[in-house]
Amino acid sequence: MSNLLQENLNVINLGIDDFYQTLLKHGVAAVQVDWKPPLVFDKKLLDAIFLNREKIEKANQEALEKVQKSRPMLIGIDQAKNVIPGMTPKLILHAGPPITWNRMCGPMKGAIIGALLYEGLAKSEDEAQTLAASGEIQYSPCHEHQTVGPMAGVVSYSMPVFILENKEYKNRAYCTMNEGLGKVLRYGAYSDEVILKLKWMENILYPILKDALSLSGAIDLKNIIAQALHMGDELHNRNRAGTSLFYRAMAPHILKTNRLKEDQIAVLNFINGNDHFFLNLSMPASKVSLDAARGVKNSSMLTVMARNGTDFGIQLSGMDQEWFVGPADVPDALFFPGFSKADANPDIGDSAITETAGLGGFAIAASPAIVQFVGGSAQDAINYTMEMYEISVGENSVYQIPYLNFRGTPTGIDVLKVVEKNILPFIDTGVAHKKPGIGQVGAGVLSAPALPFKIAYEKFASSFIKGEK
Amino acid sequence: MSSIEGIIKKGDYFDSITLMIVSKKMREMRGVVDSAIVMGSAENISILQSAGLMVSSFQNCTDSDLLLVVHAENEGIANSTLLAADEMLLHLKKNKKAVSGGKEIIKSLEAAKARLPKANLTIISVAGKFAYAAGLEALYLNQNIMLFSDNMSIDEERSLKELAKKKNLLVMGPDCGTAIVSGAPLAFANSVREGKVGIVGASGTGMQEISTLIHNMGQGISHALGTGGRDIKEEIGGISFLHALSMLKEDEKTKVIVLVAKPPHQKVLEKIGEAAANIKKPIVAVFLGATRECVEKYKMIYAPTLEQGAFLAAKILDQKAKIESETYPAIEKPKGVPLKYLRALYSGGTFCYESLLMLKELGIENLYSNAHATSVKLLSNSNVSQEHTVIDLGEDEFTKGRPHPMIDYTLRNRRIMEEIRRDDTGVILLDLVIGYGANMNPREEFIPTIIQAKKEAPHIPIICFITGTDSDPQNRQLLIGSLKKCGALVVYTNAQALQLAVRMI
Numbered sequence: 015m016s017n018l019l020q021e022n023l024n025v026i027n028l029g030i031d032d033f034y035q036t037l038l039k040h041g042v043a044a045v046q047v048d049w050k051p052p053l054v055f056d057k058k059l060l061d062a063i064f065l066n067r068e069k070i071e072k073a074n075q076e077a078l079e080k081v082q083k084s085r086p087m088l089i090g091i092d093q094a095k096n097v098i099p100g101m102t103p104k105l106i107l108h109a110g111p112p113i114t115w116n117r118m119c120g121p122m123k124g125a126i127i128g129a130l131l132y133e134g135l136a137k138s139e140d141e142a143q144t145l146a147a148s149g150e151i152q153y154s155p156c157h158e159h160q161t162v163g164p165m166a167g168v169v170s171y172s173m174p175v176f177i178l179e180n181k182e183y184k185n186r187a188y189c190t191m192n193e194g195l196g197k198v199l200r201y202g203a204y205s206d207e208v209i210l211k212l213k214w215m216e217n218i219l220y221p222i223l224k225d226a227l228s229l230s231g232a233i234d235l236k237n238i239i240a241q242a243l244h245m246g247d248e249l250h251n252r253n254r255a256g257t258s259l260f261y262r263a264m265a266p267h268i269l270k271t272n273r274l275k276e277d278q279i280a281v282l283n284f285i286n287g288n289d290h291f292f293l294n295l296s297m298p299a300s301k302v303s304l305d306a307a308r309g310v311k312n313s314s315m316l317t318v319m320a321r322n323g324t325d326f327g328i329q330l331s332g333m334d335q336e337w338f339v340g341p342a343d344v345p346d347a348l349f350f351p352g353f354s355k356a357d358a359n360p361d362i363g364d365s366a367i368t369e370t371a372g373l374g375g376f377a378i379a380a381s382p383a384i385v386q387f388v389g390g391s392a393q394d395a396i397n398y399t400m401e402m403y404e405i406s407v408g409e410n411s412v413y414q415i416p417y418l419n420f421r422g423t424p425t426g427i428d429v430l431k432v433v434e435k436n437i438l439p440f441i442d443t444g445v446a447h448k449k450p451g452i453g454q455v456g457a458g459v460l461s462a463p464a465l466p467f468k469i470a471y472e473k474f475a476s477s478f479i480k481g482e483k
Numbered sequence: 484m485s486s487i488e489g490i491i492k493k494g495d496y497f498d499s500i501t502l503m504i505v506s507k508k509m510r511e512m513r514g515v516v517d518s519a520i521v522m523g524s525a526e527n528i529s530i531l532q533s534a535g536l537m538v539s540s541f542q543n544c545t546d547s548d549l550l551l552v553v554h555a556e557n558e559g560i561a562n563s564t565l566l567a568a569d570e571m572l573l574h575l576k577k578n579k580k581a582v583s584g585g586k587e588i589i590k591s592l593e594a595a596k597a598r599l600p601k602a603n604l605t606i607i608s609v610a611g612k613f614a615y616a617a618g619l620e621a622l623y624l625n626q627n628i629m630l631f632s633d634n635m636s637i638d639e640e641r642s643l644k645e646l647a648k649k650k651n652l653l654v655m656g657p658d659c660g661t662a663i664v665s666g667a668p669l670a671f672a673n674s675v676r677e678g679k680v681g682i683v684g685a686s687g688t689g690m691q692e693i694s695t696l697i698h699n700m701g702q703g704i705s706h707a708l709g710t711g712g713r714d715i716k717e718e719i720g721g722i723s724f725l726h727a728l729s730m731l732k733e734d735e736k737t738k739v740i741v742l743v744a745k746p747p748h749q750k751v752l753e754k755i756g757e758a759a760a761n762i763k764k765p766i767v768a769v770f771l772g773a774t775r776e777c778v779e780k781y782k783m784i785y786a787p788t789l790e791q792g793a794f795l796a797a798k799i800l801d802q803k804a805k806i807e808s809e810t811y812p813a814i815e816k817p818k819g820v821p822l823k824y825l826r827a828l829y830s831g832g833t834f835c836y837e838s839l840l841m842l843k844e845l846g847i848e849n850l851y852s853n854a855h856a857t858s859v860k861l862l863s864n865s866n867v868s869q870e871h872t873v874i875d876l877g878e879d880e881f882t883k884g885r886p887h888p889m890i891d892y893t894l895r896n897r898r899i900m901e902e903i904r905r906d907d908t909g910v911i912l913l914d915l916v917i918g919y920g921a922n923m924n925p926r927e928e929f930i931p932t933i934i935q936a937k938k939e940a941p942h943i944p945i946i947c948f949i950t951g952t953d954s955d956p957q958n959r960q961l962l963i964g965s966l967k968k969c970g971a972l973v974v975y976t977n978a979q980a981l982q983l984a985v986r987m988i
Binding site for chain 2: 018019020021022023024025026027028029030032033036037042043044045046047048049050051052053055057064397400401403404431434435436437
């Protein structure tokens with residue numbers, strides 16, 4: 015027998031606000047739900063989800079637990095050809111879901127031209143264009159090669175990459191080293207200075223860091239990320255603390271390497287001068303943790319959110335390897351002087367892997383220094399993080415937000431919650447110029463587009479109806 | 484040149500009552516012919532189309548888009564009205580943020596339950612097609628439910644109720660407009676004192692009438708549990724009605740039980756009767772239109788009207804209980820002039836139904852209505868009275884895209900003036916339902932129409948009764964005073980109003 019009449023009345027009001035006000039006036043404990051219609055409304059699917067809810071939640075807990083238990087370690091650096099699975103001289107990896115040359119956006123094409131010049135596969139821009147479109151070059155998402163890349167995310171055969179290992183599950187992830195700001199390949203620039211810097215990174219930065227790492231031993235990135243969150247980073251648009259901590263960990267070992275002093279100084283200055291150096295470690299750290307949660311049967315938790323500048327794609331743990339894709343939106347951003355939204359390329363990069371792992375936009379409450387991106391007040395940032403708890407499977411056990419009494423960051427996006435609550439993941443991002451070769455024009459935030467989530471929800475829910483599970 | 488302009492606001496959402504209020508304010512602006520603010524569902528699009536408020540840009544909108552449209556005397560007015568409406572909505576949104584005081588805004592049932600872990604009742608008033616999903620989730624979170632939403636399919640209603648039954652939870656509704664749980668008024672309910680009478684009702688207005696009359700007789704309500712009108716049909720089988728009844732059986736505060744509904748389906752009545760026969764507390768049954776015999780068969784106390792139901796229940800607790808009344812001198816029916824007719828304009832659906840039954844009992848022939856009832860003729864046009872006419876202004880035909888007549892008096896005020904200006908109107912009968920959820924300002928929005936009506940046609944009696952209490956925010960006593968002052972004949976129940984009215988025609 016229900017005890018409603020014997021218990022104290024405690025009411026949840028979903029809908030008309032007046033009813034809530036009346037309850038408050040009568041001293042009834044009540045909460046008001048700020049309700050929105052769901053993104054997908056299909057009774058058959060609703061029933062399918064409802065009937066399987068417990069199974070799904072259990073699977074999601076299991077997937078989340080894998081993310082929580084993961085221990086991302088930086089164990090080395092090597093060239094892509096030596097470590098990235100499936101890497102070949104004519105293969106170029108890119109950010110986001112799969113895409114053909116003719117559908118690629120400007121910055122992506124620019125970065126590929128730059129990579130072909132860098133690899134010596136083409137001698138000029140024209141030659142690179144022709145080769146890129148010829149069919150001779152293969153393109154594949156970084157994510158399908160245990161790799162992530164910011165912005166265009168282009169990785170080619172000889173580029174040096176960080177090697178991360180998940181100490182708990184032994185899986186690995188890879189990411190290039192961050193080039194810094196200004197004219198850089200990841201924003202689609204491919205002028206001589208861009209190629210020269212990449213060559214410097216290959217010839218000076220890479221060997222020195224490689225040596226330094228062999229002296230220092232593996233670096234615990236989970237530890238650095240947890241500290242950086244306490245120091246005001248959200249590890250996507252702000253990596254200043256993470257970079258500083260990494261610098262502090264590496265500097266003595268860089269000096270211990272048997273290399274030219276001027277090169278050592280150049281390497282130290284390069285890391286020190288680039289607040290985003292650590293982004294290329296927070297991303298693969300997120301990737302290697304989420305990859306451990308792939309393939310958990312019945313799980314509706316996201317393992318990937320990624321954009322290629324044309325499309326936005328997601329992957330689910332329970333439907334491993336399948337991409338759910340829709341058009342990418344143009345971010346709301348603060349633009350550098352002389353640029354506006356009209357110059358902006360749609361959202362691009364694998365860096366939304368940080369949000370997928372509970373960092374970036376999900377942890378923005380930890381990063382008051384960058385609240386100008388989200389409306390200017392610290393409360394705005396807190397509201398965004400609080401909202402992300404609504405669509406997350408749970409909270410991170412190690413990554414915490416000081417202001418929220420060290421509550422774990424919202425972690426593990428549940429596509430069902432996204433669709434049912436009509437709350438889209440909140441992503442911090444850099445903005446590229448839509449034309450190749452120009453580079454970054456701003457930074458800002460945006461909500462993920464609804465379509466990939468709708469498609470994923472529909473396929474996931476129908477899988478229970480067809481009895482595929 | 485008149486002009487229709489519309490805008491789409493992507494991803495914005497407001498509850499239906501807020502939208503209707505803003506839409507009403509838009510219609511009141513100078514130069515505006517008509518307007519609407521709705522979510523972009525297929526149903527709303529067809530409403531816009533039939534109202535002549537469709538603009539081409541709405542073709543590709545989705546459920547989660549907010550549509551604003553204005554039909555105005557010219558494009559300038561249309562656009563400035565849209566701008567003003569947009570600002571009103573922005574203002575409301577800001578208010579919402581301000582009210583939250585920087586606190587977390589809760590966006591889902593799940594989060595609400597986490598915030599209020601002891602939550603044991605969820606009120607759902609979202610658009611009907613989403614109510615089922617919300618209901619499922621609420622049951623999953625072990626919530627009793629009050630479903631204010633309507634337009635839910637009967638299959639959905641049944642599956643929610645069957646699931647709730649398994650979990651020992653109560654589902655009130657769909658289309659349950661009112662309830663009182665442990666003294667707290669839910670949705671459209673009145674401020675009544677706590678007491679010993681428990682009510683189970685498949686009729687919202689009926690429950691409000693009985694609970695307020697009991698309060699006004701000095702007694703009080705333990706709980707008033709609604710079931711929604713369809714619960715007692717064969718398809719649902721009275722699942723909620725029976726559950727609510729058993730809850731009141733177990734409840735120690737409840738000493739007397741009142742049941743109020745249109746007559747349940749025969750099989751459902753049997754189940755209710757059997758359950759009732761097993762309850763030691765006295766049970767008064769107001770099954771409007773049912774025979775005395777079929778109620779007494781189950782050892783329940785028969786009450787033919789709402790008024791009687793309240794009276795008999797109060798009398799069990801207090802021998803001296805008495806319904807308030809007023810004596811008006813017999814009014815001479817004018818001789819030698821054509822027969823004049825009754826025009827009863829109700830905002831409460833149950834009153835309309837009760838009237839049709841009572842008027843037949845009182846020997847009134849040629850009865851027309853927009854509501855279906857046996858041997859009552861259907862009006863050929865609900866907007867035009869024929870002979871004796873009894874109207875339910877809460878019917879769907881009057882409420883599409885606008886608030887219920889208990890909230891928005893516009894349509895009824897207009898209708899009152901139309902009846903006053905007809906030469907075959909003999910007497911006008913009105914209900915006035917106050918309380919939470921109802922219009923908060925009848926003295927500004929209802930009384931002036933009565934004043935105007937009495938001024939234009941002092942010879943046409945206007946009979947009015949108020950459903951409410953002196954502790955309702957609108958204050959019944961003050962309203963009675965105002966109504967009397969402007970020449971209306973104030974009585975205290977629908978039955979009294981009908982008895983007085985038939986003496987005048």
